[in-house]
Amino acid sequence: MSRARGCVAGVLTSAALMLGALGGCTTVKAGDDRVAPVPSAAAQRVTAAPATTITGDRRIIHVLSRLTYGARPGDVERVRAMGLSAWIDRQLRPGTIDDDATEQALTELTTLRMPIAEALREFPRPDPKLRAQLASGEMSRQEMLERYPMEKRPARIAGELQAAKVVRAVTSERQLEELMVDFWFNHFNVFANKGDVRWYVAAYEREAIRPYAMAKFPDLVRATAHHPAMLFYLDNWLSARPDFRVPAGPNRGRKAGLNENYARELMELHTLGVDGGYTQKDVTEVARAFTGWTIDRPQTDGHFVFRPAMHDTGEKVVLGQRIPAGGGRDDGERVIDILTRSPATARFIATKLVRRFVSDTPPPALVTRVAAAYTSTDGDIAAMLRTIFESPEFSSEDAYRAKIKKPFEFVASAVRALGGRTDAQGGMALARASAEIGEPLYQAQPPTGYADRGEVWVNAGALLARMNFALGLASGRYPHVSIELAPLVAGADPAVPSAVLDRLLASIVADQTGPATRAVLTTQLSEPQITRLSPDDRGPANTDVAKLAALVIGSPEFQRR
Amino acid sequence: MITRRTFVKAGGCALVAYAGAPRFLLRTAHAAEPSGKVLVAVFQRGAVDGLSMVMPHGDPGYAGVRPSIALQPPRRGESERAIDLDGFFALHPALAPLVPLWSNRALAVVHACGSPDTTRSHFDAQDYMESGTPGVKSTTDGWLSRAAGARPAKSTPFRAVAIGPVLPRTLHGDVGAISIQSLDRFDVRAGTDTTARAGFESLYEQGVHDLLHGTGRETFDAVRMLRSTRASRIAPANGAEYPRVPLGDALKQIAQLIKANVGLEVAFADMQGWDTHVGQGAERGQLALRFRDFGAALAAFAQDLGDKMSDVVVLTMSEFGRTVAENGNRGTDHGHATAMLVLGGGVRGGRVYSQWPGLDHHRLFEGRDLAVTTDFRTLFSEVATRHLGVPAAPIFPGFRSPAPLGLFA
Numbered sequence: 001m002s003r004a005r006g007c008v009a010g011v012l013t014s015a016a017l018m019l020g021a022l023g024g025c026t027t028v029k030a031g032d033d034r035v036a037p038v039p040s041a042a043a044q045r046v047t048a049a050p051a052t053t054i055t056g057d058r059r060i061i062h063v064l065s066r067l068t069y070g071a072r073p074g075d076v077e078r079v080r081a082m083g084l085s086a087w088i089d090r091q092l093r094p095g096t097i098d099d100d101a102t103e104q105a106l107t108e109l110t111t112l113r114m115p116i117a118e119a120l121r122e123f124p125r126p127d128p129k130l131r132a133q134l135a136s137g138e139m140s141r142q143e144m145l146e147r148y149p150m151e152k153r154p155a156r157i158a159g160e161l162q163a164a165k166v167v168r169a170v171t172s173e174r175q176l177e178e179l180m181v182d183f184w185f186n187h188f189n190v191f192a193n194k195g196d197v198r199w200y201v202a203a204y205e206r207e208a209i210r211p212y213a214m215a216k217f218p219d220l221v222r223a224t225a226h227h228p229a230m231l232f233y234l235d236n237w238l239s240a241r242p243d244f245r246v247p248a249g250p251n252r253g254r255k256a257g258l259n260e261n262y263a264r265e266l267m268e269l270h271t272l273g274v275d276g277g278y279t280q281k282d283v284t285e286v287a288r289a290f291t292g293w294t295i296d297r298p299q300t301d302g303h304f305v306f307r308p309a310m311h312d313t314g315e316k317v318v319l320g321q322r323i324p325a326g327g328g329r330d331d332g333e334r335v336i337d338i339l340t341r342s343p344a345t346a347r348f349i350a351t352k353l354v355r356r357f358v359s360d361t362p363p364p365a366l367v368t369r370v371a372a373a374y375t376s377t378d379g380d381i382a383a384m385l386r387t388i389f390e391s392p393e394f395s396s397e398d399a400y401r402a403k404i405k406k407p408f409e410f411v412a413s414a415v416r417a418l419g420g421r422t423d424a425q426g427g428m429a430l431a432r433a434s435a436e437i438g439e440p441l442y443q444a445q446p447p448t449g450y451a452d453r454g455e456v457w458v459n460a461g462a463l464l465a466r467m468n469f470a471l472g473l474a475s476g477r478y479p480h481v482s483i484e485l486a487p488l489v490a491g492a493d494p495a496v497p498s499a500v501l502d503r504l505l506a507s508i509v510a511d512q513t514g515p516a517t518r519a520v521l522t523t524q525l526s527e528p529q530i531t532r533l534s535p536d537d538r539g540p541a542n543t544d545v546a547k548l549a550a551l552v553i554g555s556p557e558f559q560r561r
Numbered sequence: 562m563i564t565r566r567t568f569v570k571a572g573g574c575a576l577v578a579y580a581g582a583p584r585f586l587l588r589t590a591h592a593a594e595p596s597g598k599v600l601v602a603v604f605q606r607g608a609v610d611g612l613s614m615v616m617p618h619g620d621p622g623y624a625g626v627r628p629s630i631a632l633q634p635p636r637r638g639e640s641e642r643a644i645d646l647d648g649f650f651a652l653h654p655a656l657a658p659l660v661p662l663w664s665n666r667a668l669a670v671v672h673a674c675g676s677p678d679t680t681r682s683h684f685d686a687q688d689y690m691e692s693g694t695p696g697v698k699s700t701t702d703g704w705l706s707r708a709a710g711a712r713p714a715k716s717t718p719f720r721a722v723a724i725g726p727v728l729p730r731t732l733h734g735d736v737g738a739i740s741i742q743s744l745d746r747f748d749v750r751a752g753t754d755t756t757a758r759a760g761f762e763s764l765y766e767q768g769v770h771d772l773l774h775g776t777g778r779e780t781f782d783a784v785r786m787l788r789s790t791r792a793s794r795i796a797p798a799n800g801a802e803y804p805r806v807p808l809g810d811a812l813k814q815i816a817q818l819i820k821a822n823v824g825l826e827v828a829f830a831d832m833q834g835w836d837t838h839v840g841q842g843a844e845r846g847q848l849a850l851r852f853r854d855f856g857a858a859l860a861a862f863a864q865d866l867g868d869k870m871s872d873v874v875v876l877t878m879s880e881f882g883r884t885v886a887e888n889g890n891r892g893t894d895h896g897h898a899t900a901m902l903v904l905g906g907g908v909r910g911g912r913v914y915s916q917w918p919g920l921d922h923h924r925l926f927e928g929r930d931l932a933v934t935t936d937f938r939t940l941f942s943e944v945a946t947r948h949l950g951v952p953a954a955p956i957f958p959g960f961r962s963p964a965p966l967g968l969f970a
Contacts, residue, residue: 239890240889257890259839259888259892260895261894274684280681404773446836448684458728458773459723459727459728460780461739468749514769519767520760520764547757551761556765
């Protein structure tokens, strides 16, 4: 993507930067910033290649755009005051950051904290008779809704989870952790509308993803492998040795057998990657190893259980490593050990992280270093992240604004940029906005989750949806989402449109707009509908800040991070 | 990096030259162009069980390995059973709406069709089928985009359209395809205030030529043209009733674009939910419900377009098929070959095109899957050359088609 921005612009920026560096324009003292490369190394790079490291406030802006759901007004100043490296350190240790205000905002979302068994009790399945009556036309849709109201349906669980995700993205102080929860949920994706996952999905994020989002990668694999949501979503709960017959229950006597769905995705998507060197034989062997990993009473209790009767007790060979016969439940644990210790896994996870934080085309040298960090720390996520954040590739001019925001990142960053707040209700409306732009939350049906590459998200319909969201948000059309435009232009004389524009651009995009965008917005200022007499202001021409803000949020620059 | 557009592909310094070049003459091209040939690709994502979609009831190996999911063989006069096509193959009963098209010889089936690549990864297999280069991951554009791009240039932003929230891989490329979720919401919506649209348009008009700006420009060209044609107001014709599912909505809107004469050449829609590892069902059940929607949507599309179908071909595809034998959970796992449908103008329908490999255990691919006897590129390239009139070689690089199937008269 960066190459597409044109060599002329690139050379000019580089030249400007070099001048900036030489002229000592940077406001951050070198000692403040442990992330910065040592001066001699930087100097070497300058001589070896054009100066490509971003510095000063631009670096803070860059870090905020990558490690948070977008900068809020005042964030740059706050990070500058704390020191960038201190701020990054804190984000890497989210437990040290007080976040009570966010938790307060989530209290009304009761299903977030509900154990699976309770969720299954609280949201019973509709009586099959009701469904039959609806299908036969005996009962109208309206009657069905009365007998089985929406708030009593399990869809409420995913709905509240969506709202919580938005609220957290907008207000949490633990921004990096929230990004990583999103990243790992997507990596270990489950589809919230598949069968019993409806009841399990909130518990899945709470129990299997969030606790390990900044911890050890192998623990994430273990936690997801054991969780009823994953066991159900990828069908492992049903997988059994080939000649197994169901001993009891409604399916008593029915033959069950091997299901290789989880085994394949565990290797392809969760650990080794599709080019990780496994074969169809490995898929079958891994599936055999996980037979018996199932869900106890999935419709009333829903927790992991190992059922020896379903388990294939024979020997397995996975990636050339022998798992002796008779291992029982430990077969699956052994497979996880083998897979998470594989260099292919280190490289695959490193690649995905670098793609998230640096570039759609991950620099191979950085991937190698991050993979090495994985290997030397047994997959410590914070260590890998630190390697990325401290790398010259991360702070390079090539990486600056090179990523295009995913729809949800765009929605959250727009609210944050306008100094917005939202309650749970507003969260649901914003989740719908994300869906309209192409990313319905917790609704990725395939196990690949959502793509993390710009070209997937940039298309005609989605761009219009982004512009329309910007218009709706800036004009206050999202109930329960409060934005504060006045502080964004504080100090600027409302009768002087260009002053308002300058202040607004400084607040929303930290002045990082191209000259073309500024020129267009300046032209817009002469539109009578922009500089108009507002009904609540009898004074002189009053600039329509909301319209200008919408244009900025919908502009090409704001789609990047 | 995916090179979506010429100016991106041209790279670095060439951008400057492009920046000053005149844009293609949309501003004056409000008068819509009549639609020529249109190819509509429908992707069944998740790997459809071709052995249920078009069941080989004449193969003795079929029923035994599918104790709970095999369809009953067709029997004359009995509904809710598979519908015989040619004495060997039968259509799933939920696809009954397609039978009139079969009888009119507008619908053909290509069976045991699939990729020469053996991956059983959904992601990779879809990628290969969309790029048109199985086994080659570095291909940056899609075959459908190359096919549209091989036709004479047209001054319309609607040459290549996907209905859905994202632009599919197969339409990435230089043709400048656009994706639309909903025609009637495809505009800047700011009530009577037109300055917002104008403002956004200028923002994307100016500045660097990158993916965002290029897409933005195409978007506003398309918005302008769509407003002038009022395509979203065109009602289904001939009593066609689309099922109220995403594929029904997508095909309905593709028909609107065709009828609005916006210059559509290739269109794309997809449908999820074919990955039936568990509880697949037989005449009824999970898969039957998918077929019901799928068949109803295709049938409504053909009915809606009526005579216009003579210029339209619908091609269905899926990344691979499913295991011949049922798995332990009354479902099927990832397999190899599947069945694809070709429907529309010029198609020599009423026939199943297949070198049937057979379901005998020793005939199966890797001892478990229906073998591929027709490379999907044989089918796709025949549709591209015979229907769209474009040369196959640049669309499927490195592929030399064996004898054509003879799908077109």
